[in-house]
Amino acid sequence: MKLSTKGRYGLRALIDLAQYSSEAPVSITSISARQGISERYLEQLVSMLKKAGLVSSVRGAGGGYVLAKDMREISVGDILRALEGNLEPVECAALEPDGECQASDICVTKYVWQRINESISQTVDEIMLDQLVEESRKKNCAGADRAACKN
Secondary structure: OOOOHHHHHHHHHHHHHHHHOOOOOEOHHHHHHHHOOOHHHHHHHHHHHHHOOOEEEEOOOOOEEEEOOOHHHOEHHHHHHHHHOOOOOOOOHHHOOOOOOOOOOOOOHHHHHHHHHHHHHHHHHHOEHHHHHHHHHHHHHOOOOHHHHOO
């Protein structure tokens, strides 16, 4: 499975948003500056994440975006599905309830595709946004002044 820039950049943007929105809404401009992603592209990604109920917008002076849910409740799977759609690397009609596969009764490869699909789903659904934020903090604080990294 190969993720597009939507999934890769969107995940980076949401980690950034989770890190910086605890005190105030975060602007697209600030995420763009920190992550090196164009503002136009970020607007598209945030729109998709907003539609999926993962982020909310705050209007007015000092407005921007915040998480719509607690970061402990948002999985990488939620984010990637909002941006990429279905994460299955192989589409197999035999695995669909109404799938019309001529070889479904004799095909054994469908079990391989099913196991791969289940493994991917399980992995991305087990990794939560708060875990990624914590990993990011550890990486950013490596070698930095410990007092500056307590929060």
